[in-house]
Amino acid sequence: MPSEVLDQGNRDSRDFGKSSVKPRNVTLLVLVALFPALVAFIVLYRQSPSVPYQDDYGAILDFAANYEQLPSWKGKLLDIATEQSNEYKLGFEHSIVALELEFTHRLNFGFLTALGNLLLLPIAYLLWLTYQIHETDAARRLLDFLPVSFLFFSLTYWENLDWAMTGLQNTPVVLFSLLAIYLLTRPVQPLFACVAAMLAAFSSANGFLLGPVGLLILLPRRAFAAAVVWCCTFVPPVVAYLYHYHSSASLIHRFSYLTRPLFFLAFLGCAIPFRWPAAILGLVLLAIFFLAVQQRFDRVNPAAFYSVVWILATTALVAWVRGAVGFYTASRYSIYSILLLIFSYGFLARYLPGRFPMFKKRYFYSVSAVLVLAAFLVSTAVAYQRLAARRRMILAGIEFYRARPEENSPMIDPQVEQTVPQEKANEQAILTRVIQKRIYALPPKQEIQ
Secondary structure, eight states: OHHHHHHHHHHHHHHHHHHHOOGGGHHHHHHHHHHHHHHHHHHHHHHOOOSOOTTHIIIIIIHHHHHHTOOSHHHHHHHHHHOEETTEEOHHHHHHHHHHHHHHSSOOHHHHHHHHHHTHHHHHHHHHHHSOTTOOOHHHHHHHHHHHHHHHTTOTTGGGSSOHHHHTTHHHHHHHHHHHHHHHTTTSOHHHHHHHHHHHHHHOGGGGGHHHHHHHHHGGGTOHHHHHHHHHHTHHHHHHHHTTOOOOOOOGGGSOTTTHHHHHHHHHTTTSSSHHHHHHHHHHHHHHHHHHHHTTHHHHOHHHHHHHHHHHHHHHHHHHHHHHHHHHTGGGTHHHHHHHHHHHHHHHHHHHHHHOTTOOHHHHHHHHHHHHHHHHHHHHHHHHHHHHHHHHHHHHHHHHHHHOTTTOOSOOOHHHHHHOTTHHHHHHHHHHHHHHTTSOOOOOGGGOO
16 A cells, blocks of 8 residues: 555656647756756855864874885875874875865865865766656656756755865765665675775764675675675774774763753754754654555665665764754754755655645645745855854954964964863864965965965
């Protein structure tokens, strides 16, 4: 019965597409689908500071200074894989920094920031591949994808962007994780999925959650050999994490067990930047996922289904470890909430027409399009303002440092100074060190105004 409901929804979707969209509109639909990406990258280009910011000093500048003085390739490779930043081992990010140093011997934060931003494009392409598997008509596929494009490029996760460190940690782990799950659900060699999974684990710690998710895909198929290879994939990043790992100050014991379910729901819905509305949205998204489980959506679109399983595991980990402190930086994690909204749209578009005979696909689509467009406009405007404010603060700090580099720190955020008192001195010392070593040079003042 569940699969019949979804099949009916698919037939309704195809019939709607045949009667409503003509082939001559394909070019226009392509342009409309690309429009939110164009707007997003214009915003990011205009507000990019192209200089280091907060965690960049430890994860990139300090790493680069240590890396350059290592005498052998063996030591450099070990440093790339095992150097720790806060509680993370950022093998992927460090490899990008190391490659830039090997080729140019200088760090260019404009390049590193742009690279992190551009990783959004392959994620968007993966969403296109994942949520268009039932359509054959190109115009219909594009029309269905428009809400996905406007949702994904709404920039609710602005804090990850225009920031080298987070752009090369939080964005790649999403890209490689979605890619690994997509490849596991396709009739291709599992080796490619294993490579993507290893890159995810070397990007950020939640990449390790792919391990059990992959087994949920492989074991029901009795792909036992592939499951063994899949498990072996995580051995190198596990070894890298265990090598001289030192535990940072943990937040896990500072929050009541009763509040963690609230934080879990709030993280699920953190596309809304207010805790209680976010928790309500998270509850709705969780209910939709359980409905998808009941309807065996894993058989209809396994890539989308198991991607959400990984997202739920990631959200549970963040809520458990970070709690309320994590929600204050929820814009870093709202990309997961956006992906859940996209999943909900993709599932309901096929479930509701088959479940309710009076339901019309065009009504659902029209309402979804209006809501998504409104969310895109509001979120983009907010992101523009927040990115602009952050850029002004970063550049003011750089100019403050440039005035008296022997004394002044580029860190002028009073909130960070209150939370981490030693950060001010650390950033001044690290920036001075890499400039003296000629690993990094501040851009001319006129280039960053």
